[in-house]
Amino acid sequence: MRYVDEFRNAELIEKTAQEIRRRVDPSKRYRLMEVCGGHTFSIFRFGIQELLPENIELVHGPGCPVCVLPMGRMDDGLNLAKDPSVIFTAFGDVMRVPGSHGSPLEFKAKGADVRMVYSPLDALKLAVQNPDRQVVFFAIGFETTAPSTALTLLRAREMGVRNFFVLSNHVLILPAIRAILESPDMRIDGFLGPGHVSTVIGARPYEFIARHYGKPVVISGFEPLDLLQSILMLVRQIEEGRAAVENQYSRVVPWDGNRAALAAMAEVFEVRPFFEWRGLGFISQSALKLRPEFAPWDAEVQFEIAGLRVTDPKAAQCGEVLKGVLKPFQCKLFGKTCTPERPVGALMVSSEGACAAYYHHVYARQAVGE
Amino acid sequence: MDRELARYGERRLREDGCATCGDVAVPVRVIAVSGREATVEDRAGVRISVAIDFVPDAKAGEILLVHMGVAIGRALEVAL
Numbered sequence: 001m002r003y004v005d006e007f008r009n010a011e012l013i014e015k016t017a018q019e020i021r022r023r024v025d026p027s028k029r030y031r032l033m034e035v036c037g038g039h040t041f042s043i044f045r046f047g048i049q050e051l052l053p054e055n056i057e058l059v060h061g062p063g064c065p066v067c068v069l070p071m072g073r074m075d076d077g078l079n080l081a082k083d084p085s086v087i088f089t090a091f092g093d094v095m096r097v098p099g100s101h102g103s104p105l106e107f108k109a110k111g112a113d114v115r116m117v118y119s120p121l122d123a124l125k126l127a128v129q130n131p132d133r134q135v136v137f138f139a140i141g142f143e144t145t146a147p148s149t150a151l152t153l154l155r156a157r158e159m160g161v162r163n164f165f166v167l168s169n170h171v172l173i174l175p176a177i178r179a180i181l182e183s184p185d186m187r188i189d190g191f192l193g194p195g196h197v198s199t200v201i202g203a204r205p206y207e208f209i210a211r212h213y214g215k216p217v218v219i220s221g222f223e224p225l226d227l228l229q230s231i232l233m234l235v236r237q238i239e240e241g242r243a244a245v246e247n248q249y250s251r252v253v254p255w256d257g258n259r260a261a262l263a264a265m266a267e268v269f270e271v272r273p274f275f276e277w278r279g280l281g282f283i284s285q286s287a288l289k290l291r292p293e294f295a296p297w298d299a300e301v302q303f304e305i306a307g308l309r310v311t312d313p314k315a316a317q318c319g320e321v322l323k324g325v326l327k328p329f330q331c332k333l334f335g336k337t338c339t340p341e342r343p344v345g346a347l348m349v350s351s352e353g354a355c356a357a358y359y360h361h362v363y364a365r366q367a368v369g370e
Numbered sequence: 371m372d373r374e375l376a377r378y379g380e381r382r383l384r385e386d387g388c389a390t391c392g393d394v395a396v397p398v399r400v401i402a403v404s405g406r407e408a409t410v411e412d413r414a415g416v417r418i419s420v421a422i423d424f425v426p427d428a429k430a431g432e433i434l435l436v437h438m439g440v441a442i443g444r445a446l447e448v449a450l
Contacts, residue, residue, distance in 0.1 A: 006377065007376075007377065038394055091438070118438065118439055119438045119439025119440065120438065120439070121421060121439050121440070122439065141438075144394065144395060144437050144442065145437060145438055147424060147440060147442055148421075148437065148438040148439065148440040148442075151421055151423055151424070151440055196394060196395040196435065196437065196442070196443070199395065199435055199442055199443035200442055200443070221379070222379050222380075223379070223380075250446065251377065251378065251445060251446055252378060252435055252443050252444070252445060252446060253443075253446075254443075254446060258424055258425075258442060258443055260423065260424040260425070260426060261424040261442055264423070264424070
């Protein structure tokens with residue numbers, strides 16, 4: 001029983017929350033950003049904010065790859081799906097992401113061969129099973145997902161499969177954090193580092209945040225006690241005037257990451273000079289493309305890609321929410337023209353986007369008078 | 371149900387099928403290893419085959435973290 005209860009133990013949770021209340025300086029405000037959408041989801045689900053003193057504010061970060069994918073990239077991908085020789089494959093969650101002319105699901109309804117896959121390895125299998133078709137995998141995700149795509153490409157090369165192509169939209173978490181730190185309206189006092197991204201990249205790469213920007217980072221797990229312990233560790237650092245990288249989630253995060261996964265990523269990918277993020281704009285060296293050695297499998301080389309740019313609606317204030325300047329409900333469109341059913345802005349698209357999470361867990365409850 | 375897995379998160383394999391959060395991984399127990407693949411089981415008893423290229427020497431009984439059909443990490447603590 002010990003294992004199950006350990007990170008949800010009500011007594012330990014209350015004790016940790018008390019310790020946080022004891023440690024904070026009531027005259028100060030603490031703005032802590034959870035970078036990762038999984039944390040955002042846990043924070044809402046377990047009501048973590050309610051356990052904290054009023055002057056600790058959790059700011060929801062950019063850690064949702066679907067949310068930060070610019071609409072033009074979706075359009076580029078879906079243009080490929082129009083080709084009858086192409087089988088367009090993507091993860092389940094990409095299926096609902098709106099492009100300018102509809103989502104992958106809507107393209108499927110119109111007759112395009114669009115298929116949902118659980119793993120990029122499944123897309124590769126489809127290519128083997130359909131040698132007369134061209135299978136395109138619309139790759140998306142942070143460093144958690146990029147190793148899977150890399151492994152699939154290494155296997156495609158090894159197996160000599162030549163009808164499998166990747167359209168890479170993989171992005172990197174550290175340049176996004178740097179962009180937030182460089183933003184003139186930045187007001188973050190500390191970061192909760194992503195748990196599973198760090199399983200791959202380790203804790204070491206966050207050191208620049210502490211060293212150059214003087215902000216503490218604590219890599220956190222996803223259970224309620226994980227999050228509270230991590231918040232306590234951040235408060236302690238701030239109160240002691242320290243800025244360091246600490247690893248609360250050491251039960252799965254090695255300091256140096258997963259070497260085999262990092263080696264596969266380095267073999268397959270190189271960093272793009274710049275890439276557009278929805279809500280954050282162009283960020284230099286923030287995304288991965290295939291190395292020239294993998295050109296035979298690179299959809300950007302083997303197909304005509306228009307490189308479309310589609311501007312988000314001006315009224316949507318996703319960028320401000322992503323940087324923690326505005327709360328979701330402070331955006332003019334929130335809950336009115338922008339809802340999870342009909343998302344206008346990036347953060348309303350997926351259930352772990354800050355706006356959608358807020359909408360489901362707070363706004364909807366208030367709306368029914370709970 | 372494998373309760374020890376809960377220490378490493380509450381996700382089950384059927385909840386890993388989306389990239390919504392780029393930071394999701396599912397804790398699973400290794401049932402059997404065969405070359406570069408392993409049969410693994412989640413908390414709900416669902417079994418799938420995953421690639422274990424990134425967790426060299428994975429052994430039956432061990433806890434791994436799986437994301438999109440690939441094991442990306444392992445439990446670093448020895449279970450008590």
